[in-house]
Amino acid sequence: MKYQPVVGLEIHAAVKTKTKMFCDSLNDPDEKRPNWNVCPICMGHPGTIPVINEEAVKKVIMTGLALNCSIARDTFFERKNYFYPDLPKGYQISQYQKPLCFGGYLEIKSEARNPKSEINSNIKNSKRINITRIHLEEDAGRLQHDPSGDFSLVDYNRASVPLMELVTEPDFTNGDDVRAFAEEYQLILKYIGASDADMEKGLMRVEVNISLTNADGSYGTKVEIKNLNSIAAAAASVDYEMARQKELIESGGEVAAETRGWDENKKATFSQRSKEEAHDYRYFPEPDLPPLKIQELRSRNNELGEENRGGFYIDEIRAMLPELPQARRERFKKQYGLPDADVEIFTTDKELGNYFEHVVSELGDNSLAKLAANYLITEIRKHGGVVGIKITPADFADFIKRIAKKEISSSGAQTVLEEMFKTGASPEQIIKEKDLGQVSDAGALDAVVDKVLADNAKAVEDYKKGKEAPLKFLIGMAMRESKGKGNPQVLEEMIKQKLL
Numbered sequence: 210m211k212y213q214p215v216v217g218l219e220i221h222a223a224v225k226t227k228t229k230m231f232c233d234s235l236n237d238p239d240e241k242r243p244n245w246n247v248c249p250i251c252m253g254h255p256g257t258i259p260v261i262n263e264e265a266v267k268k269v270i271m272t273g274l275a276l277n278c279s280i281a282r283d284t285f286f287e288r289k290n291y292f293y294p295d296l297p298k299g300y301q302i303s304q305y306q307k308p309l310c311f312g313g314y315l316e317i318k319s320e321a322r323n324p325k326s327e328i329n330s331n332i333k334n335s336k337r338i339n340i341t342r343i344h345l346e347e348d349a350g351r352l353q354h355d356p357s358g359d360f361s362l363v364d365y366n367r368a369s370v371p372l373m374e375l376v377t378e379p380d381f382t383n384g385d386d387v388r389a390f391a392e393e394y395q396l397i398l399k400y401i402g403a404s405d406a407d408m409e410k411g412l413m414r415v416e417v418n419i420s421l422t423n424a425d426g427s428y429g430t431k432v433e434i435k436n437l438n439s440i441a442a443a444a445a446s447v448d449y450e451m452a453r454q455k456e457l458i459e460s461g462g463e464v465a466a467e468t469r470g471w472d473e474n475k476k477a478t479f480s481q482r483s484k485e486e487a488h489d490y491r492y493f494p495e496p497d498l499p500p501l502k503i504q505e506l507r508s509r510n511n512e513l514g515e516e517n518r519g520g521f522y523i524d525e526i527r528a529m530l531p532e533l534p535q536a537r538r539e540r541f542k543k544q545y546g547l548p549d550a551d552v553e554i555f556t557t558d559k560e561l562g563n564y565f566e567h568v569v570s571e572l573g574d575n576s577l578a579k580l581a582a583n584y585l586i587t588e589i590r591k592h593g594g595v596v597g598i599k600i601t602p603a604d605f606a607d608f609i610k611r612i613a614k615k616e617i618s619s620s621g622a623q624t625v626l627e628e629m630f631k632t633g634a635s636p637e638q639i640i641k642e643k644d645l646g647q648v649s650d651a652g653a654l655d656a657v658v659d660k661v662l663a664d665n666a667k668a669v670e671d672y673k674k675g676k677e678a679p680l681k682f683l684i685g686m687a688m689r690e691s692k693g694k695g696n697p698q699v700l701e702e703m704i705k706q707k708l709l
Contacts, residue, residue, distance in 0.1 A: 212421035212458065214451050215428055216381035218443075220394060222404040223348065223412040224265045224371035230347045231259030231302065231498075236370050238410050243353075243364040251347075251369035253298035258497050261286075263521075265371035266309070266501065268403040269345045270526050272373060273310025275397050275533055276340055280523055281307050282503050286345075286495040291488065295350035295363050303346035305492045309501075310343035315397075316535075317389040332535065338390050339378040348372040351411075367411075373404070379418070383451075384444035391415055391440040396534045396557060408439055415443040420464070421454050429454070430464040434478055437471055446471045450478050537562070545569065545578040554586055561585065564595040564602060571606035581609045584626070592630050599633030608636045615696055618688075621645040646694065651703060654687075654695050658703045661686045672708060680704065 226236050232250035240246055250257040273280055284307040288300040319336035350368040354361045375394070381387050395413060398404040406413040417434040432450060437443045454464050469478040507522040532540070534556050541552045541562070555562030565585050569578050585605075589595060600608075608625065611617050617625060617640060628639045640646050661683055662669055668679040680701070687700045 211424070212429075212455050213426075214382050214447075215379045215420045215422060215431075216387065216447055217379040217418045218375075218377045218381070218387065218390065219416040219418070220375045220391065221348075221414045221416075222373050222375070222398055222406055224268050224345075224373055225402060225404050226262055226264045226268070226371055228262060229369040230262050230265055230345075230371040231369055234369070237366075238370075238405070238407075238412055240366050242366075243362070244366060246366045247368070251297070252365060259302065259495075261498060261501075262371055265345060266521060267526055267529075268401075269309050269343060269373045270503070270521060270523065271401050271530060272375075272398065272403045273313060273343050274523070274527050274530060275401055276310070276313040276315050276343070276375075276394075278310035278313030278340060278343060280503055281309055281311065281501075283307070283500060284309055284503070285500040286498045287492045288495050289346075290491045293349065294361065295352050295365075295368070297350065297365060297368055301347060301349065302495055302498070303492075304344035305490075308342040308344035309503075311341065313340040313343070314338060315340065315390060315393060317386060317393055319386050319389060336380075336386060338380045338386070341376045341378055343373055343375045346372050346374060381447070384446075384448040387417065387447050388440055388444035391443060393534065395440070400531055400534055400559065415440065417443055417447055417450075419447060419450050419454075421451065421458065429458075430466050432464065432466070432478075433468045433484070434471060435468055435481070438473070442471050442473060445476060446478055449476065453478065545575055545582075547579060547582055551579075551582045551586060554590075555582075558590075558594070560595050561589065564589070564598075567602035568605050568609070571603045572609060577609055577613055580613060581606070584609065584612075588626055598630075600629045601633075604629065604633075604635050611636055611640070615698075616640070617645055618694070618697065621694070644694075651699060654691065654700060654703060657687055657690045657695060658700065658707060661690055662704070662707060669708060 223236075223238065224230075228234060229236050229246075229251055232248050234248045234251050235246045237246055250259055270280055284304065286302050287305050289303045289305070290300045292299055314337050316332050316335045316337050318332055318334055320334055348367050348370040350363050350365040352361050352363055377390070381390070395406045398406040398413070404412060408414070415437050417437070418431055419434065420429040420431045423429050432454070434443075434446045434450060437446060450469070457464055465480075466484045468481045468484060470481045471477075472479055502520040504520055504522055506524045538552050538556050541547055541555055542549070547555070555565055565582060568581050568585070569575060572578070572581065589598065592598075608622070608629065612619075612622050617636075621640075624643065624645060625636055625639050628634060628643070629636065632639075665683060665686060668682050672679040672683070683704050684697055684701050687704065688695055688697060691700075
């Protein structure tokens with residue numbers, strides 16, 4: 210390809226904490242009352258002193274560890290100076306010189322292989338996306354513009370909410386890889402509890418930087434795409450912008466250094482503002498906050514008789530990491546023998562995957578795991594998932610066992626399951642009350658088969674002539690005669706035997 214795409218991401222995610230970054234105002238993304246969760250500190254009143262939210266720092270370090278980052282041992286906060294109406298202090302407390310996390314990577318599934326990818330990766334068709342940094346800062350407020358255009362209002366509920374910013378290397382070459390990275394990162398944040406990462410609530414925001422290489426291989430003019438309201442939009446904007454820039458260059462035009470937005474209706478980027486001048490944010494250390502000291506081992510620190518006052522210990526934070534999505538995929542496939550599609554569903558829907566594991570534990574037999582997975586994926590997801598479900602894992606396992614033992618037919622199973630969803634009753638109780646037990650005893654079905662064969666002489670004659678369709682018809686009639694309780698496999702074998 211003559212023009213190679215050079216694409217990097219910046220992803221902001223609101224850190225999930227009880228209070229804001231430097232004060233005790235609530236960090237509540239669901240608060241609808243404007244300027245409700247505010248105080249003199251996050252409103253930037255003169256004379257107020259910020260205090261670092263330790264939980265936010267720990268969760269950013271945990272995110273860095275999950276993404277194979279190095280963790281800074283000594284770091285500090287800085288003031289990023291700029292004026293905007295939703296920035297109450299006139300500066301943002303952020304990090305620049307020494308981010309908390311740096312030099313990490315995340316492997317994604319991609320058809321476009323990267324020479325930087327791990328040769329021994331556990332991910333089929335893997336591609337390594339390198340992470341430059343993850344730093345911690347405070348968010349700004351939110352502007353609400355009046356439709357008339359005469360004025361704007363400012364809501365400071367979001368001001369000073371802890372915000373982590375991840376910056377990648379320009380390792381992306383297409384929209385599919387952007388989607389894969391953003392989705393996996395979002396999943397990791399949810400797994401470790403660092404952020405709810407809900408883009409609809411503004412808890413995760415993706416920005417794209419994209420250029421095409423010049424004929425000599427050097428980087429071309431960079432365009433930034435902002436205000437992307439979904440991961441799908443971020444992916445689509447990359448593919449569109451690559452095509453736009455290529456067409457512009459080949460027609461003799463020049464790519465302008467600018468910020469562009471995404472029009473969801475037109476599926477196209479549009480110019481927002483030029484970036485002809487570089488901003489001078491005049492970073493300098495935040496004088497009201499102490500430096501952060503991060504050590505590897507608390508145990509080693511204790512042996513030396515030292516105390517890390519107000520410090521953080523990487524070994525303790527690493528111990529808090531749960532099983533990550535990729536490790537879960539590998540374990541589910543190996544432990545339960547599930548196909549990739551099922552594994553992916555149980556990985557992305559963590560609660561459903563947890564429920565599945567409880568069911569299999571109650572089954573006590575991994576050979577039934579696939580049958581359980583089939584019903585869980587098709588039926589429970591159809592009924593809205595496992596949150597608030599009335600069916601206990603033990604009862605669901607009992608339901609699966611009865612299907613495997615052919616105690617209920619497939620149609621009977623649907624009836625039982627529907628009732629379980631509605632009432633939470635046990636399979637045994639429902640089968641008994643509704644008389645849904647499947648009959649597999651040939652003796653009990655003998656009269657049913659004789660009657661069906663006697664009543665359907667034409668189908669019997671056609672089957673004896675070598676036609677197969679009449680057999681299915683006769684089985685169906687036998688199921689009807691037995692009121693759906695006859696085992697279809699047993700009925701089929703009986704009919705064949707009687708018509709030899």
